Amino acid sequence: MDNRQIVLARRPVGQVDDSTTTLVSSPRPLCGEGEALIKVAMLSIDPTIRTWMNDAPGYLPPIELGAVIRGSGTGLVVESRSERYHVGEVVFGMTGWQEWVLATDEVRFSVVPQGMGLDLATVMNVLGVTGITAFFGLVEVGQMKEGDVVVVSGAAGATGSVAGQIAKARGAAKVVGIAGGPEKCAEVVEKYGFDECLDYRQGGLSQRLVESCPKGVDLYFDNVGGEILDDVLTNVAMHARVVLCGAISQYNSTGSRRGIENTSMLIMRRGRMEGFIVLDYASRFVEAQTELATMVLAGTLHHQEHILHGLEKAPEALNLLFSGGNHGKTLVVVDDSVQLG
Amino acid sequence: MDNRQIVLARRPVGQVDDSTTTLVSSPRPLCGEGEALIKVAMLSIDPTIRTWMNDAPGYLPPIELGAVIRGSGTGLVVESRSERYHVGEVVFGMTGWQEWVLATDEVRFSVVPQGMGLDLATVMNVLGVTGITAFFGLVEVGQMKEGDVVVVSGAAGATGSVAGQIAKARGAAKVVGIAGGPEKCAEVVEKYGFDECLDYRQGGLSQRLVESCPKGVDLYFDNVGGEILDDVLTNVAMHARVVLCGAISQYNSTGSRRGIENTSMLIMRRGRMEGFIVLDYASRFVEAQTELATMVLAGTLHHQEHILHGLEKAPEALNLLFSGGNHGKTLVVVDDSVQLG
Numbered sequence: 001m002d003n004r005q006i007v008l009a010r011r012p013v014g015q016v017d018d019s020t021t022t023l024v025s026s027p028r029p030l031c032g033e034g035e036a037l038i039k040v041a042m043l044s045i046d047p048t049i050r051t052w053m054n055d056a057p058g059y060l061p062p063i064e065l066g067a068v069i070r071g072s073g074t075g076l077v078v079e080s081r082s083e084r085y086h087v088g089e090v091v092f093g094m095t096g097w098q099e100w101v102l103a104t105d106e107v108r109f110s111v112v113p114q115g116m117g118l119d120l121a122t123v124m125n126v127l128g129v130t131g132i133t134a135f136f137g138l139v140e141v142g143q144m145k146e147g148d149v150v151v152v153s154g155a156a157g158a159t160g161s162v163a164g165q166i167a168k169a170r171g172a173a174k175v176v177g178i179a180g181g182p183e184k185c186a187e188v189v190e191k192y193g194f195d196e197c198l199d200y201r202q203g204g205l206s207q208r209l210v211e212s213c214p215k216g217v218d219l220y221f222d223n224v225g226g227e228i229l230d231d232v233l234t235n236v237a238m239h240a241r242v243v244l245c246g247a248i249s250q251y252n253s254t255g256s257r258r259g260i261e262n263t264s265m266l267i268m269r270r271g272r273m274e275g276f277i278v279l280d281y282a283s284r285f286v287e288a289q290t291e292l293a294t295m296v297l298a299g300t301l302h303h304q305e306h307i308l309h310g311l312e313k314a315p316e317a318l319n320l321l322f323s324g325g326n327h328g329k330t331l332v333v334v335d336d337s338v339q340l341g
Numbered sequence: 342m343d344n345r346q347i348v349l350a351r352r353p354v355g356q357v358d359d360s361t362t363t364l365v366s367s368p369r370p371l372c373g374e375g376e377a378l379i380k381v382a383m384l385s386i387d388p389t390i391r392t393w394m395n396d397a398p399g400y401l402p403p404i405e406l407g408a409v410i411r412g413s414g415t416g417l418v419v420e421s422r423s424e425r426y427h428v429g430e431v432v433f434g435m436t437g438w439q440e441w442v443l444a445t446d447e448v449r450f451s452v453v454p455q456g457m458g459l460d461l462a463t464v465m466n467v468l469g470v471t472g473i474t475a476f477f478g479l480v481e482v483g484q485m486k487e488g489d490v491v492v493v494s495g496a497a498g499a500t501g502s503v504a505g506q507i508a509k510a511r512g513a514a515k516v517v518g519i520a521g522g523p524e525k526c527a528e529v530v531e532k533y534g535f536d537e538c539l540d541y542r543q544g545g546l547s548q549r550l551v552e553s554c555p556k557g558v559d560l561y562f563d564n565v566g567g568e569i570l571d572d573v574l575t576n577v578a579m580h581a582r583v584v585l586c587g588a589i590s591q592y593n594s595t596g597s598r599r600g601i602e603n604t605s606m607l608i609m610r611r612g613r614m615e616g617f618i619v620l621d622y623a624s625r626f627v628e629a630q631t632e633l634a635t636m637v638l639a640g641t642l643h644h645q646e647h648i649l650h651g652l653e654k655a656p657e658a659l660n661l662l663f664s665g666g667n668h669g670k671t672l673v674v675v676d677d678s679v680q681l682g
Contacts, residue, residue, distance in 0.1 A: 059609045225605065247605045259600015264566065264588045267616030268400045275608030 001028040005068045005098035006314055012053055014252050015322065020053070021069060021097075021315050029102045036085035036103040038075035040095045041338035044124055045317040045330040046071065050251045059277050069097040069314070074112060074124055076338045077103075090114065090340060092128065097314045099334060114341040116293065121305040123340065125158060125329035126296055127289050131303075133245060133278040134162035134221075135288035139170075141276045142219045142243040146171035149213050151232055152194075153177075154223030156184035157321075158303075158329035159245060161192045162292075163221045165301050168193055172219075176212050178205070178228060180324050187327070191302050206231040216240065216269070224249045226258045233262035236271045244275035252322050304328030309336070342369040346409045346439035347655055353394055355593050356663065361394070362410065362438075362656050370443045377426035377444040379416035381436045382679035385465055386658040386671040387412065391592045400618050410438040410655070415453060415465060417679045418444075431455065431681060433469065438655045440675060455682040457634065462646040464681065466499060466670035467637055468630050472644075474586060474619040475503035475562075476629035480511075482617045483560045483584040487512035490554050492573055493535075494518075495564030497525035498662075499644075499670035500586060502533045503633070504562045506642050509534055513560075517553050519546070519569060521665050528668070532643050547572040557581065557610070565590045567599045574603035577612045585616035593663050645669030650677070 002025045009022040031037040049071050052063045063070050073095035077085045085091065085103055093109035095101045103109045112123055125131065137159075138144045150167040154160040155177025164175045177188040177197035188197035198208050209217070209231060216237025222229050225247025236242065250257045266273060281288075295301035306326040308317045311334045320326040343366045350363040372378040390412050393404045404411050414436035418426045426432065426444055434450035436442045444450045453464055466472065478500075479485050491508040495501035496518025508516045518529040518538035529538035539549050550558070550572060557578025563570050566588025577583065591598045607614060622629070636642035647667040649658045652675045661667040 057609065229604075230600075244604065244608045247608070250605065257602045257605070259571075259602045260604050261598045261600045263570075263585065263601050263604075263614070264591065264598070264616070266614065267585045267588070267618065268398065270615075270617050270621060272613060272615040273604070273607065274611075274613040275605070276611050277608065280611060 002026070003028045003098055003100040004311055005096070006311065007068055008053060008063050008065055011055055011065070016050065016053070016315050016319055023312055028100045031079045031081055031102065034082050034105065036077050036080040036082050038091060038095065038101050038103055038109065039078050039338065040073055040075040040099050040101060040334045041090070042120055042124055043071055043073040043095065043097060043311075043314055043332040043334060044128060044130070045314065045321065045332060046129070047246055047248045047251060047321050049318060050322070059279075070094060071097055072129060073334070074120060074338070075101065085109070090120070090338065092124075097311065099311060112340065116297070118293075118296065118340065120338065120340050121307060121329075121331055122296065122303065124331055125305050126162060126292050126301060126303050129278055130158040130329055131162045131292045132281070132285055132288040134159045135166060135292060136278060136281045136284070137221055137243045137245045137276060138163050138166050138219070140281070141274050142221060142241045144170060144172070144219055147173045148218040149174045149176070149215065149237065150219045150221065151176045151178065151209070151213065151217045152221040152223070153228050153232075154246070154248065155179045155188045155192070155194060155197055156327070157223060160221065160223050161188065161328070162301065162303065164188070164194045165192055165295070166291075167219075169295065169300065174213065176209075184324070184327075191304070193302070200228055206234050209235045219243070221245060222247075226250055230260050230262050233260065233265045236265055236269045238269050240269055240271040242266075242271060242273040244273060248322065306330045307333060309333045343367070344369045344439055344441040345652055346437070347652065348409055349394060349404045349406055352396055352406070357391065357394070357656050357660055364653055369441045372420045372422055372443065375423050375446065377418050377423050378420040379432060379436065379442050379444055379450065380419050380679065381414055381416040381440050381442060381675045382431070382677075383461055383465055384412055384414040384436065384438060384652075384655055384673040384675060385469060385471070386655065386662065386673060387470070388587055388589045388592060388662050390659060391663070411435060412438055413470060414675070415461060415679075416442065426450070431461070431679065433465075438652065440652060453681065457638070459634075459637065459681065461679070461681050462648060462670075462672055463637065463644065465672060466646050467503060467633050467642060467644050470619055471499040471670055472503045472633045473622070473626055473629040475500045476507060476633060477619060477622045477625070478562055478584045478586045478617060479504050479507050479560070481622070482615050483562060483582045485511060485513070485560055488514045489559040490515045490517070490556065490578065491560045491562065492517045492519065492550070492554065492558045493562040493564070494569050494573075495587070495589065496520045496529045496533070496535060496538055497668070498564060501562065501564050502529065502669070503642065503644065505529070505535045506533055506636070507632075508560075510636065510641065515554070517550075525665070525668075532645070534643070541569055547575050550576045560584070562586060563588075567591055571601050571603050574601065574606045577606055577610045579610050581610055581612040583612060583614040585614060589663065647671045648674060650674045
């Protein structure tokens with residue numbers, strides 16, 4: 001039996017293209033003692049995957065040439081020789097871009113809770129790394145307080161849309177999104193309930209932020225980096241917190257990164273800029289999932305999934321994140337027979 | 342009786358020059374009810390004064406054209422119609438660049454403690470804003486912990502040299518300075534007791550930091566901003582703290598500020614970059630002064646003052662900070678007859 005896999009053929013310069021990855025076929029792995037065989041169901045397509053393709057220092061080592069593309073996903077346990085996993089369970093972990101994967105002592109998976117009446121795509125979006133990132137970024141790193149003026153970039157995106165909704169639910173005075181194009185901006189306001197959304201493609205963002213947030217920005221949840229980060233920095237309020245969640249505008253850049261010119265505003269306004277990686281909060285995921293699940297089940301957390309079908313679509317799906325062609329959390333279905341009970 | 346004053350004649354572009362300020366003569370102010378007349382003794386020359394000369398947003402409004410240059414200093418109370426001040430006291434506050442100033446309800450001064458056996462220059466350096474800035478930047482903003490690898494830029498400067506010595510005294514694993522030129526670097530190690538000092542003028546700073554701090558920088562006390570900040574960011578350890586105290590490399594810049602390219606290292610290493618203004622800690626100054634005075638009196642805090650004589654030397658003194666021509670805390674003596682008891 002085969003295991004189709006997408007491997008890294010060449011490190012991309014700028015955008016991922018046909019030469020970056022190759023679809024190969026390997027034998028399906030055999031389940032050894034203490035292991036479990038997982039049939040991959042759905043891949044989570046995240047911007048961070050692009051950073052792992054570079055031969056550059058990061059919070060995880062680069063993906064090696066010839067290796068399966070690293071990424072998280074869900075799958076079904078079809079065989080188990082481990083006490084940790086049971087056949088029929090749906091599990092979440094670093095599946096990689098392939099059809100089959102082994103759970104081992106090194107590569108561990110967590111069981112996806114069933115019986116909540118939520119489908120797999122919803123769980124992978126809101127209760128997965130995406131929603132959890134929004135939660136800890138806002139609540140822990142950003143130390144969000146009631147009455148804060150909160151700005152979120154990538155506001156139509158999977159993490160940004162959830163971050164803004166948590167901010168509203170927790171009593172922000174105002175939540176302003178930043179997104180690209182009128183369609184996305186409308187979605188951010190109408191679907192996700194932000195108070196306002198600024199289209200960065202219109203230019204003059206710095207000045208429009210002054211008008212939207214005349215008393216300054218208390219908390220900025222940054223998913224994009226670059227010029228937008230600089231524009232928000234010019235508008236930070238006293239004791240502002242800038243949460244660096246991602247810098248998607250920079251991941252495909254081929255030259256040097258765009259320099260941030262307004263860091264001295266952090267002195268003027270006694271601001272704090274802090275980066276984080278959601279994996280640091282692994283031991284506290286349940287805390288975020290509980291609040292997020294409660295909101296989803298109450299119908300107060302709106303979300304959207306952008307689903308592509310077929311393992312071979314994964315590279316295309318990754319590029320959608322950078323072109324802005326996705327609407328909501330981007331997922332790739334590898335096997336649609338796996339469903340949550 | 343006259344009051345010689347230095348006023349802002351023209352906003353400087355780049356370096357302060359002869360056209361920036363004018364020496365004028367006004368009548369000595371009259372001491373009204375509730376006020377005190379202060380004879381200015383010594384001016385503290387600080388980089389932040391240069392930022393107030395620009396017509397740009399800051400933590401204080403710009404100095405108006407025609408107004409006396411804002412700055413802190415000490416002086417002697419020669420007349421008092423206020424219960425707050427007593428004739429013969431030496432006081433500290435915003436004297437401005439002039440010979441006489443009134444203490445009013447709006448412009449308040451604090452009394453300089455006497456009888457410690459310290460001269461006025463030492464008190465203005467180590468127990469003044471300079472030393473206090475080093476203390477709170479390191480201890481509060483930087484949350485310095487025993488065992489930290491600490492890097493300080495502007496290490497031969499007034500604030501930097503004190504920050505490094507406090508770090509050593511509080512148990513840093515290693516304290517590395519960054520300064521300009523071999524002479525200053527030698528001084529940082531030999532006089533101020535840093536473990537090492539890197540000369541940024543030699544180039545390759547980023548790589549030399551890797552060699553000096555192979556496990557990364559836990560705490561960076563930044564006085565300079567710009568390229569040096571970027572070089573240190575590439576070397577931050579996990580959960581590093583970057584304290585933005587000043588950005589002297591940028592204050593005279595005429596074009597756009599140099600952009601910081603490596604902010605995404607704060608994501609990779611879960612780092613925090615935070616700015617502060619020492620005035621925010623005004624209610625806690627005594628805490629810093631107590632620790633600093635104890636060190637000075639014990640002979641464990643080395644310091645140096647660079648003293649110029651004559652009010653008219655103040656603009657030249659300010660430029661020394663940017664050319665690096667000063668050694669230690671830069672002070673201008675306006676009236677050398679005022680001494681501490």
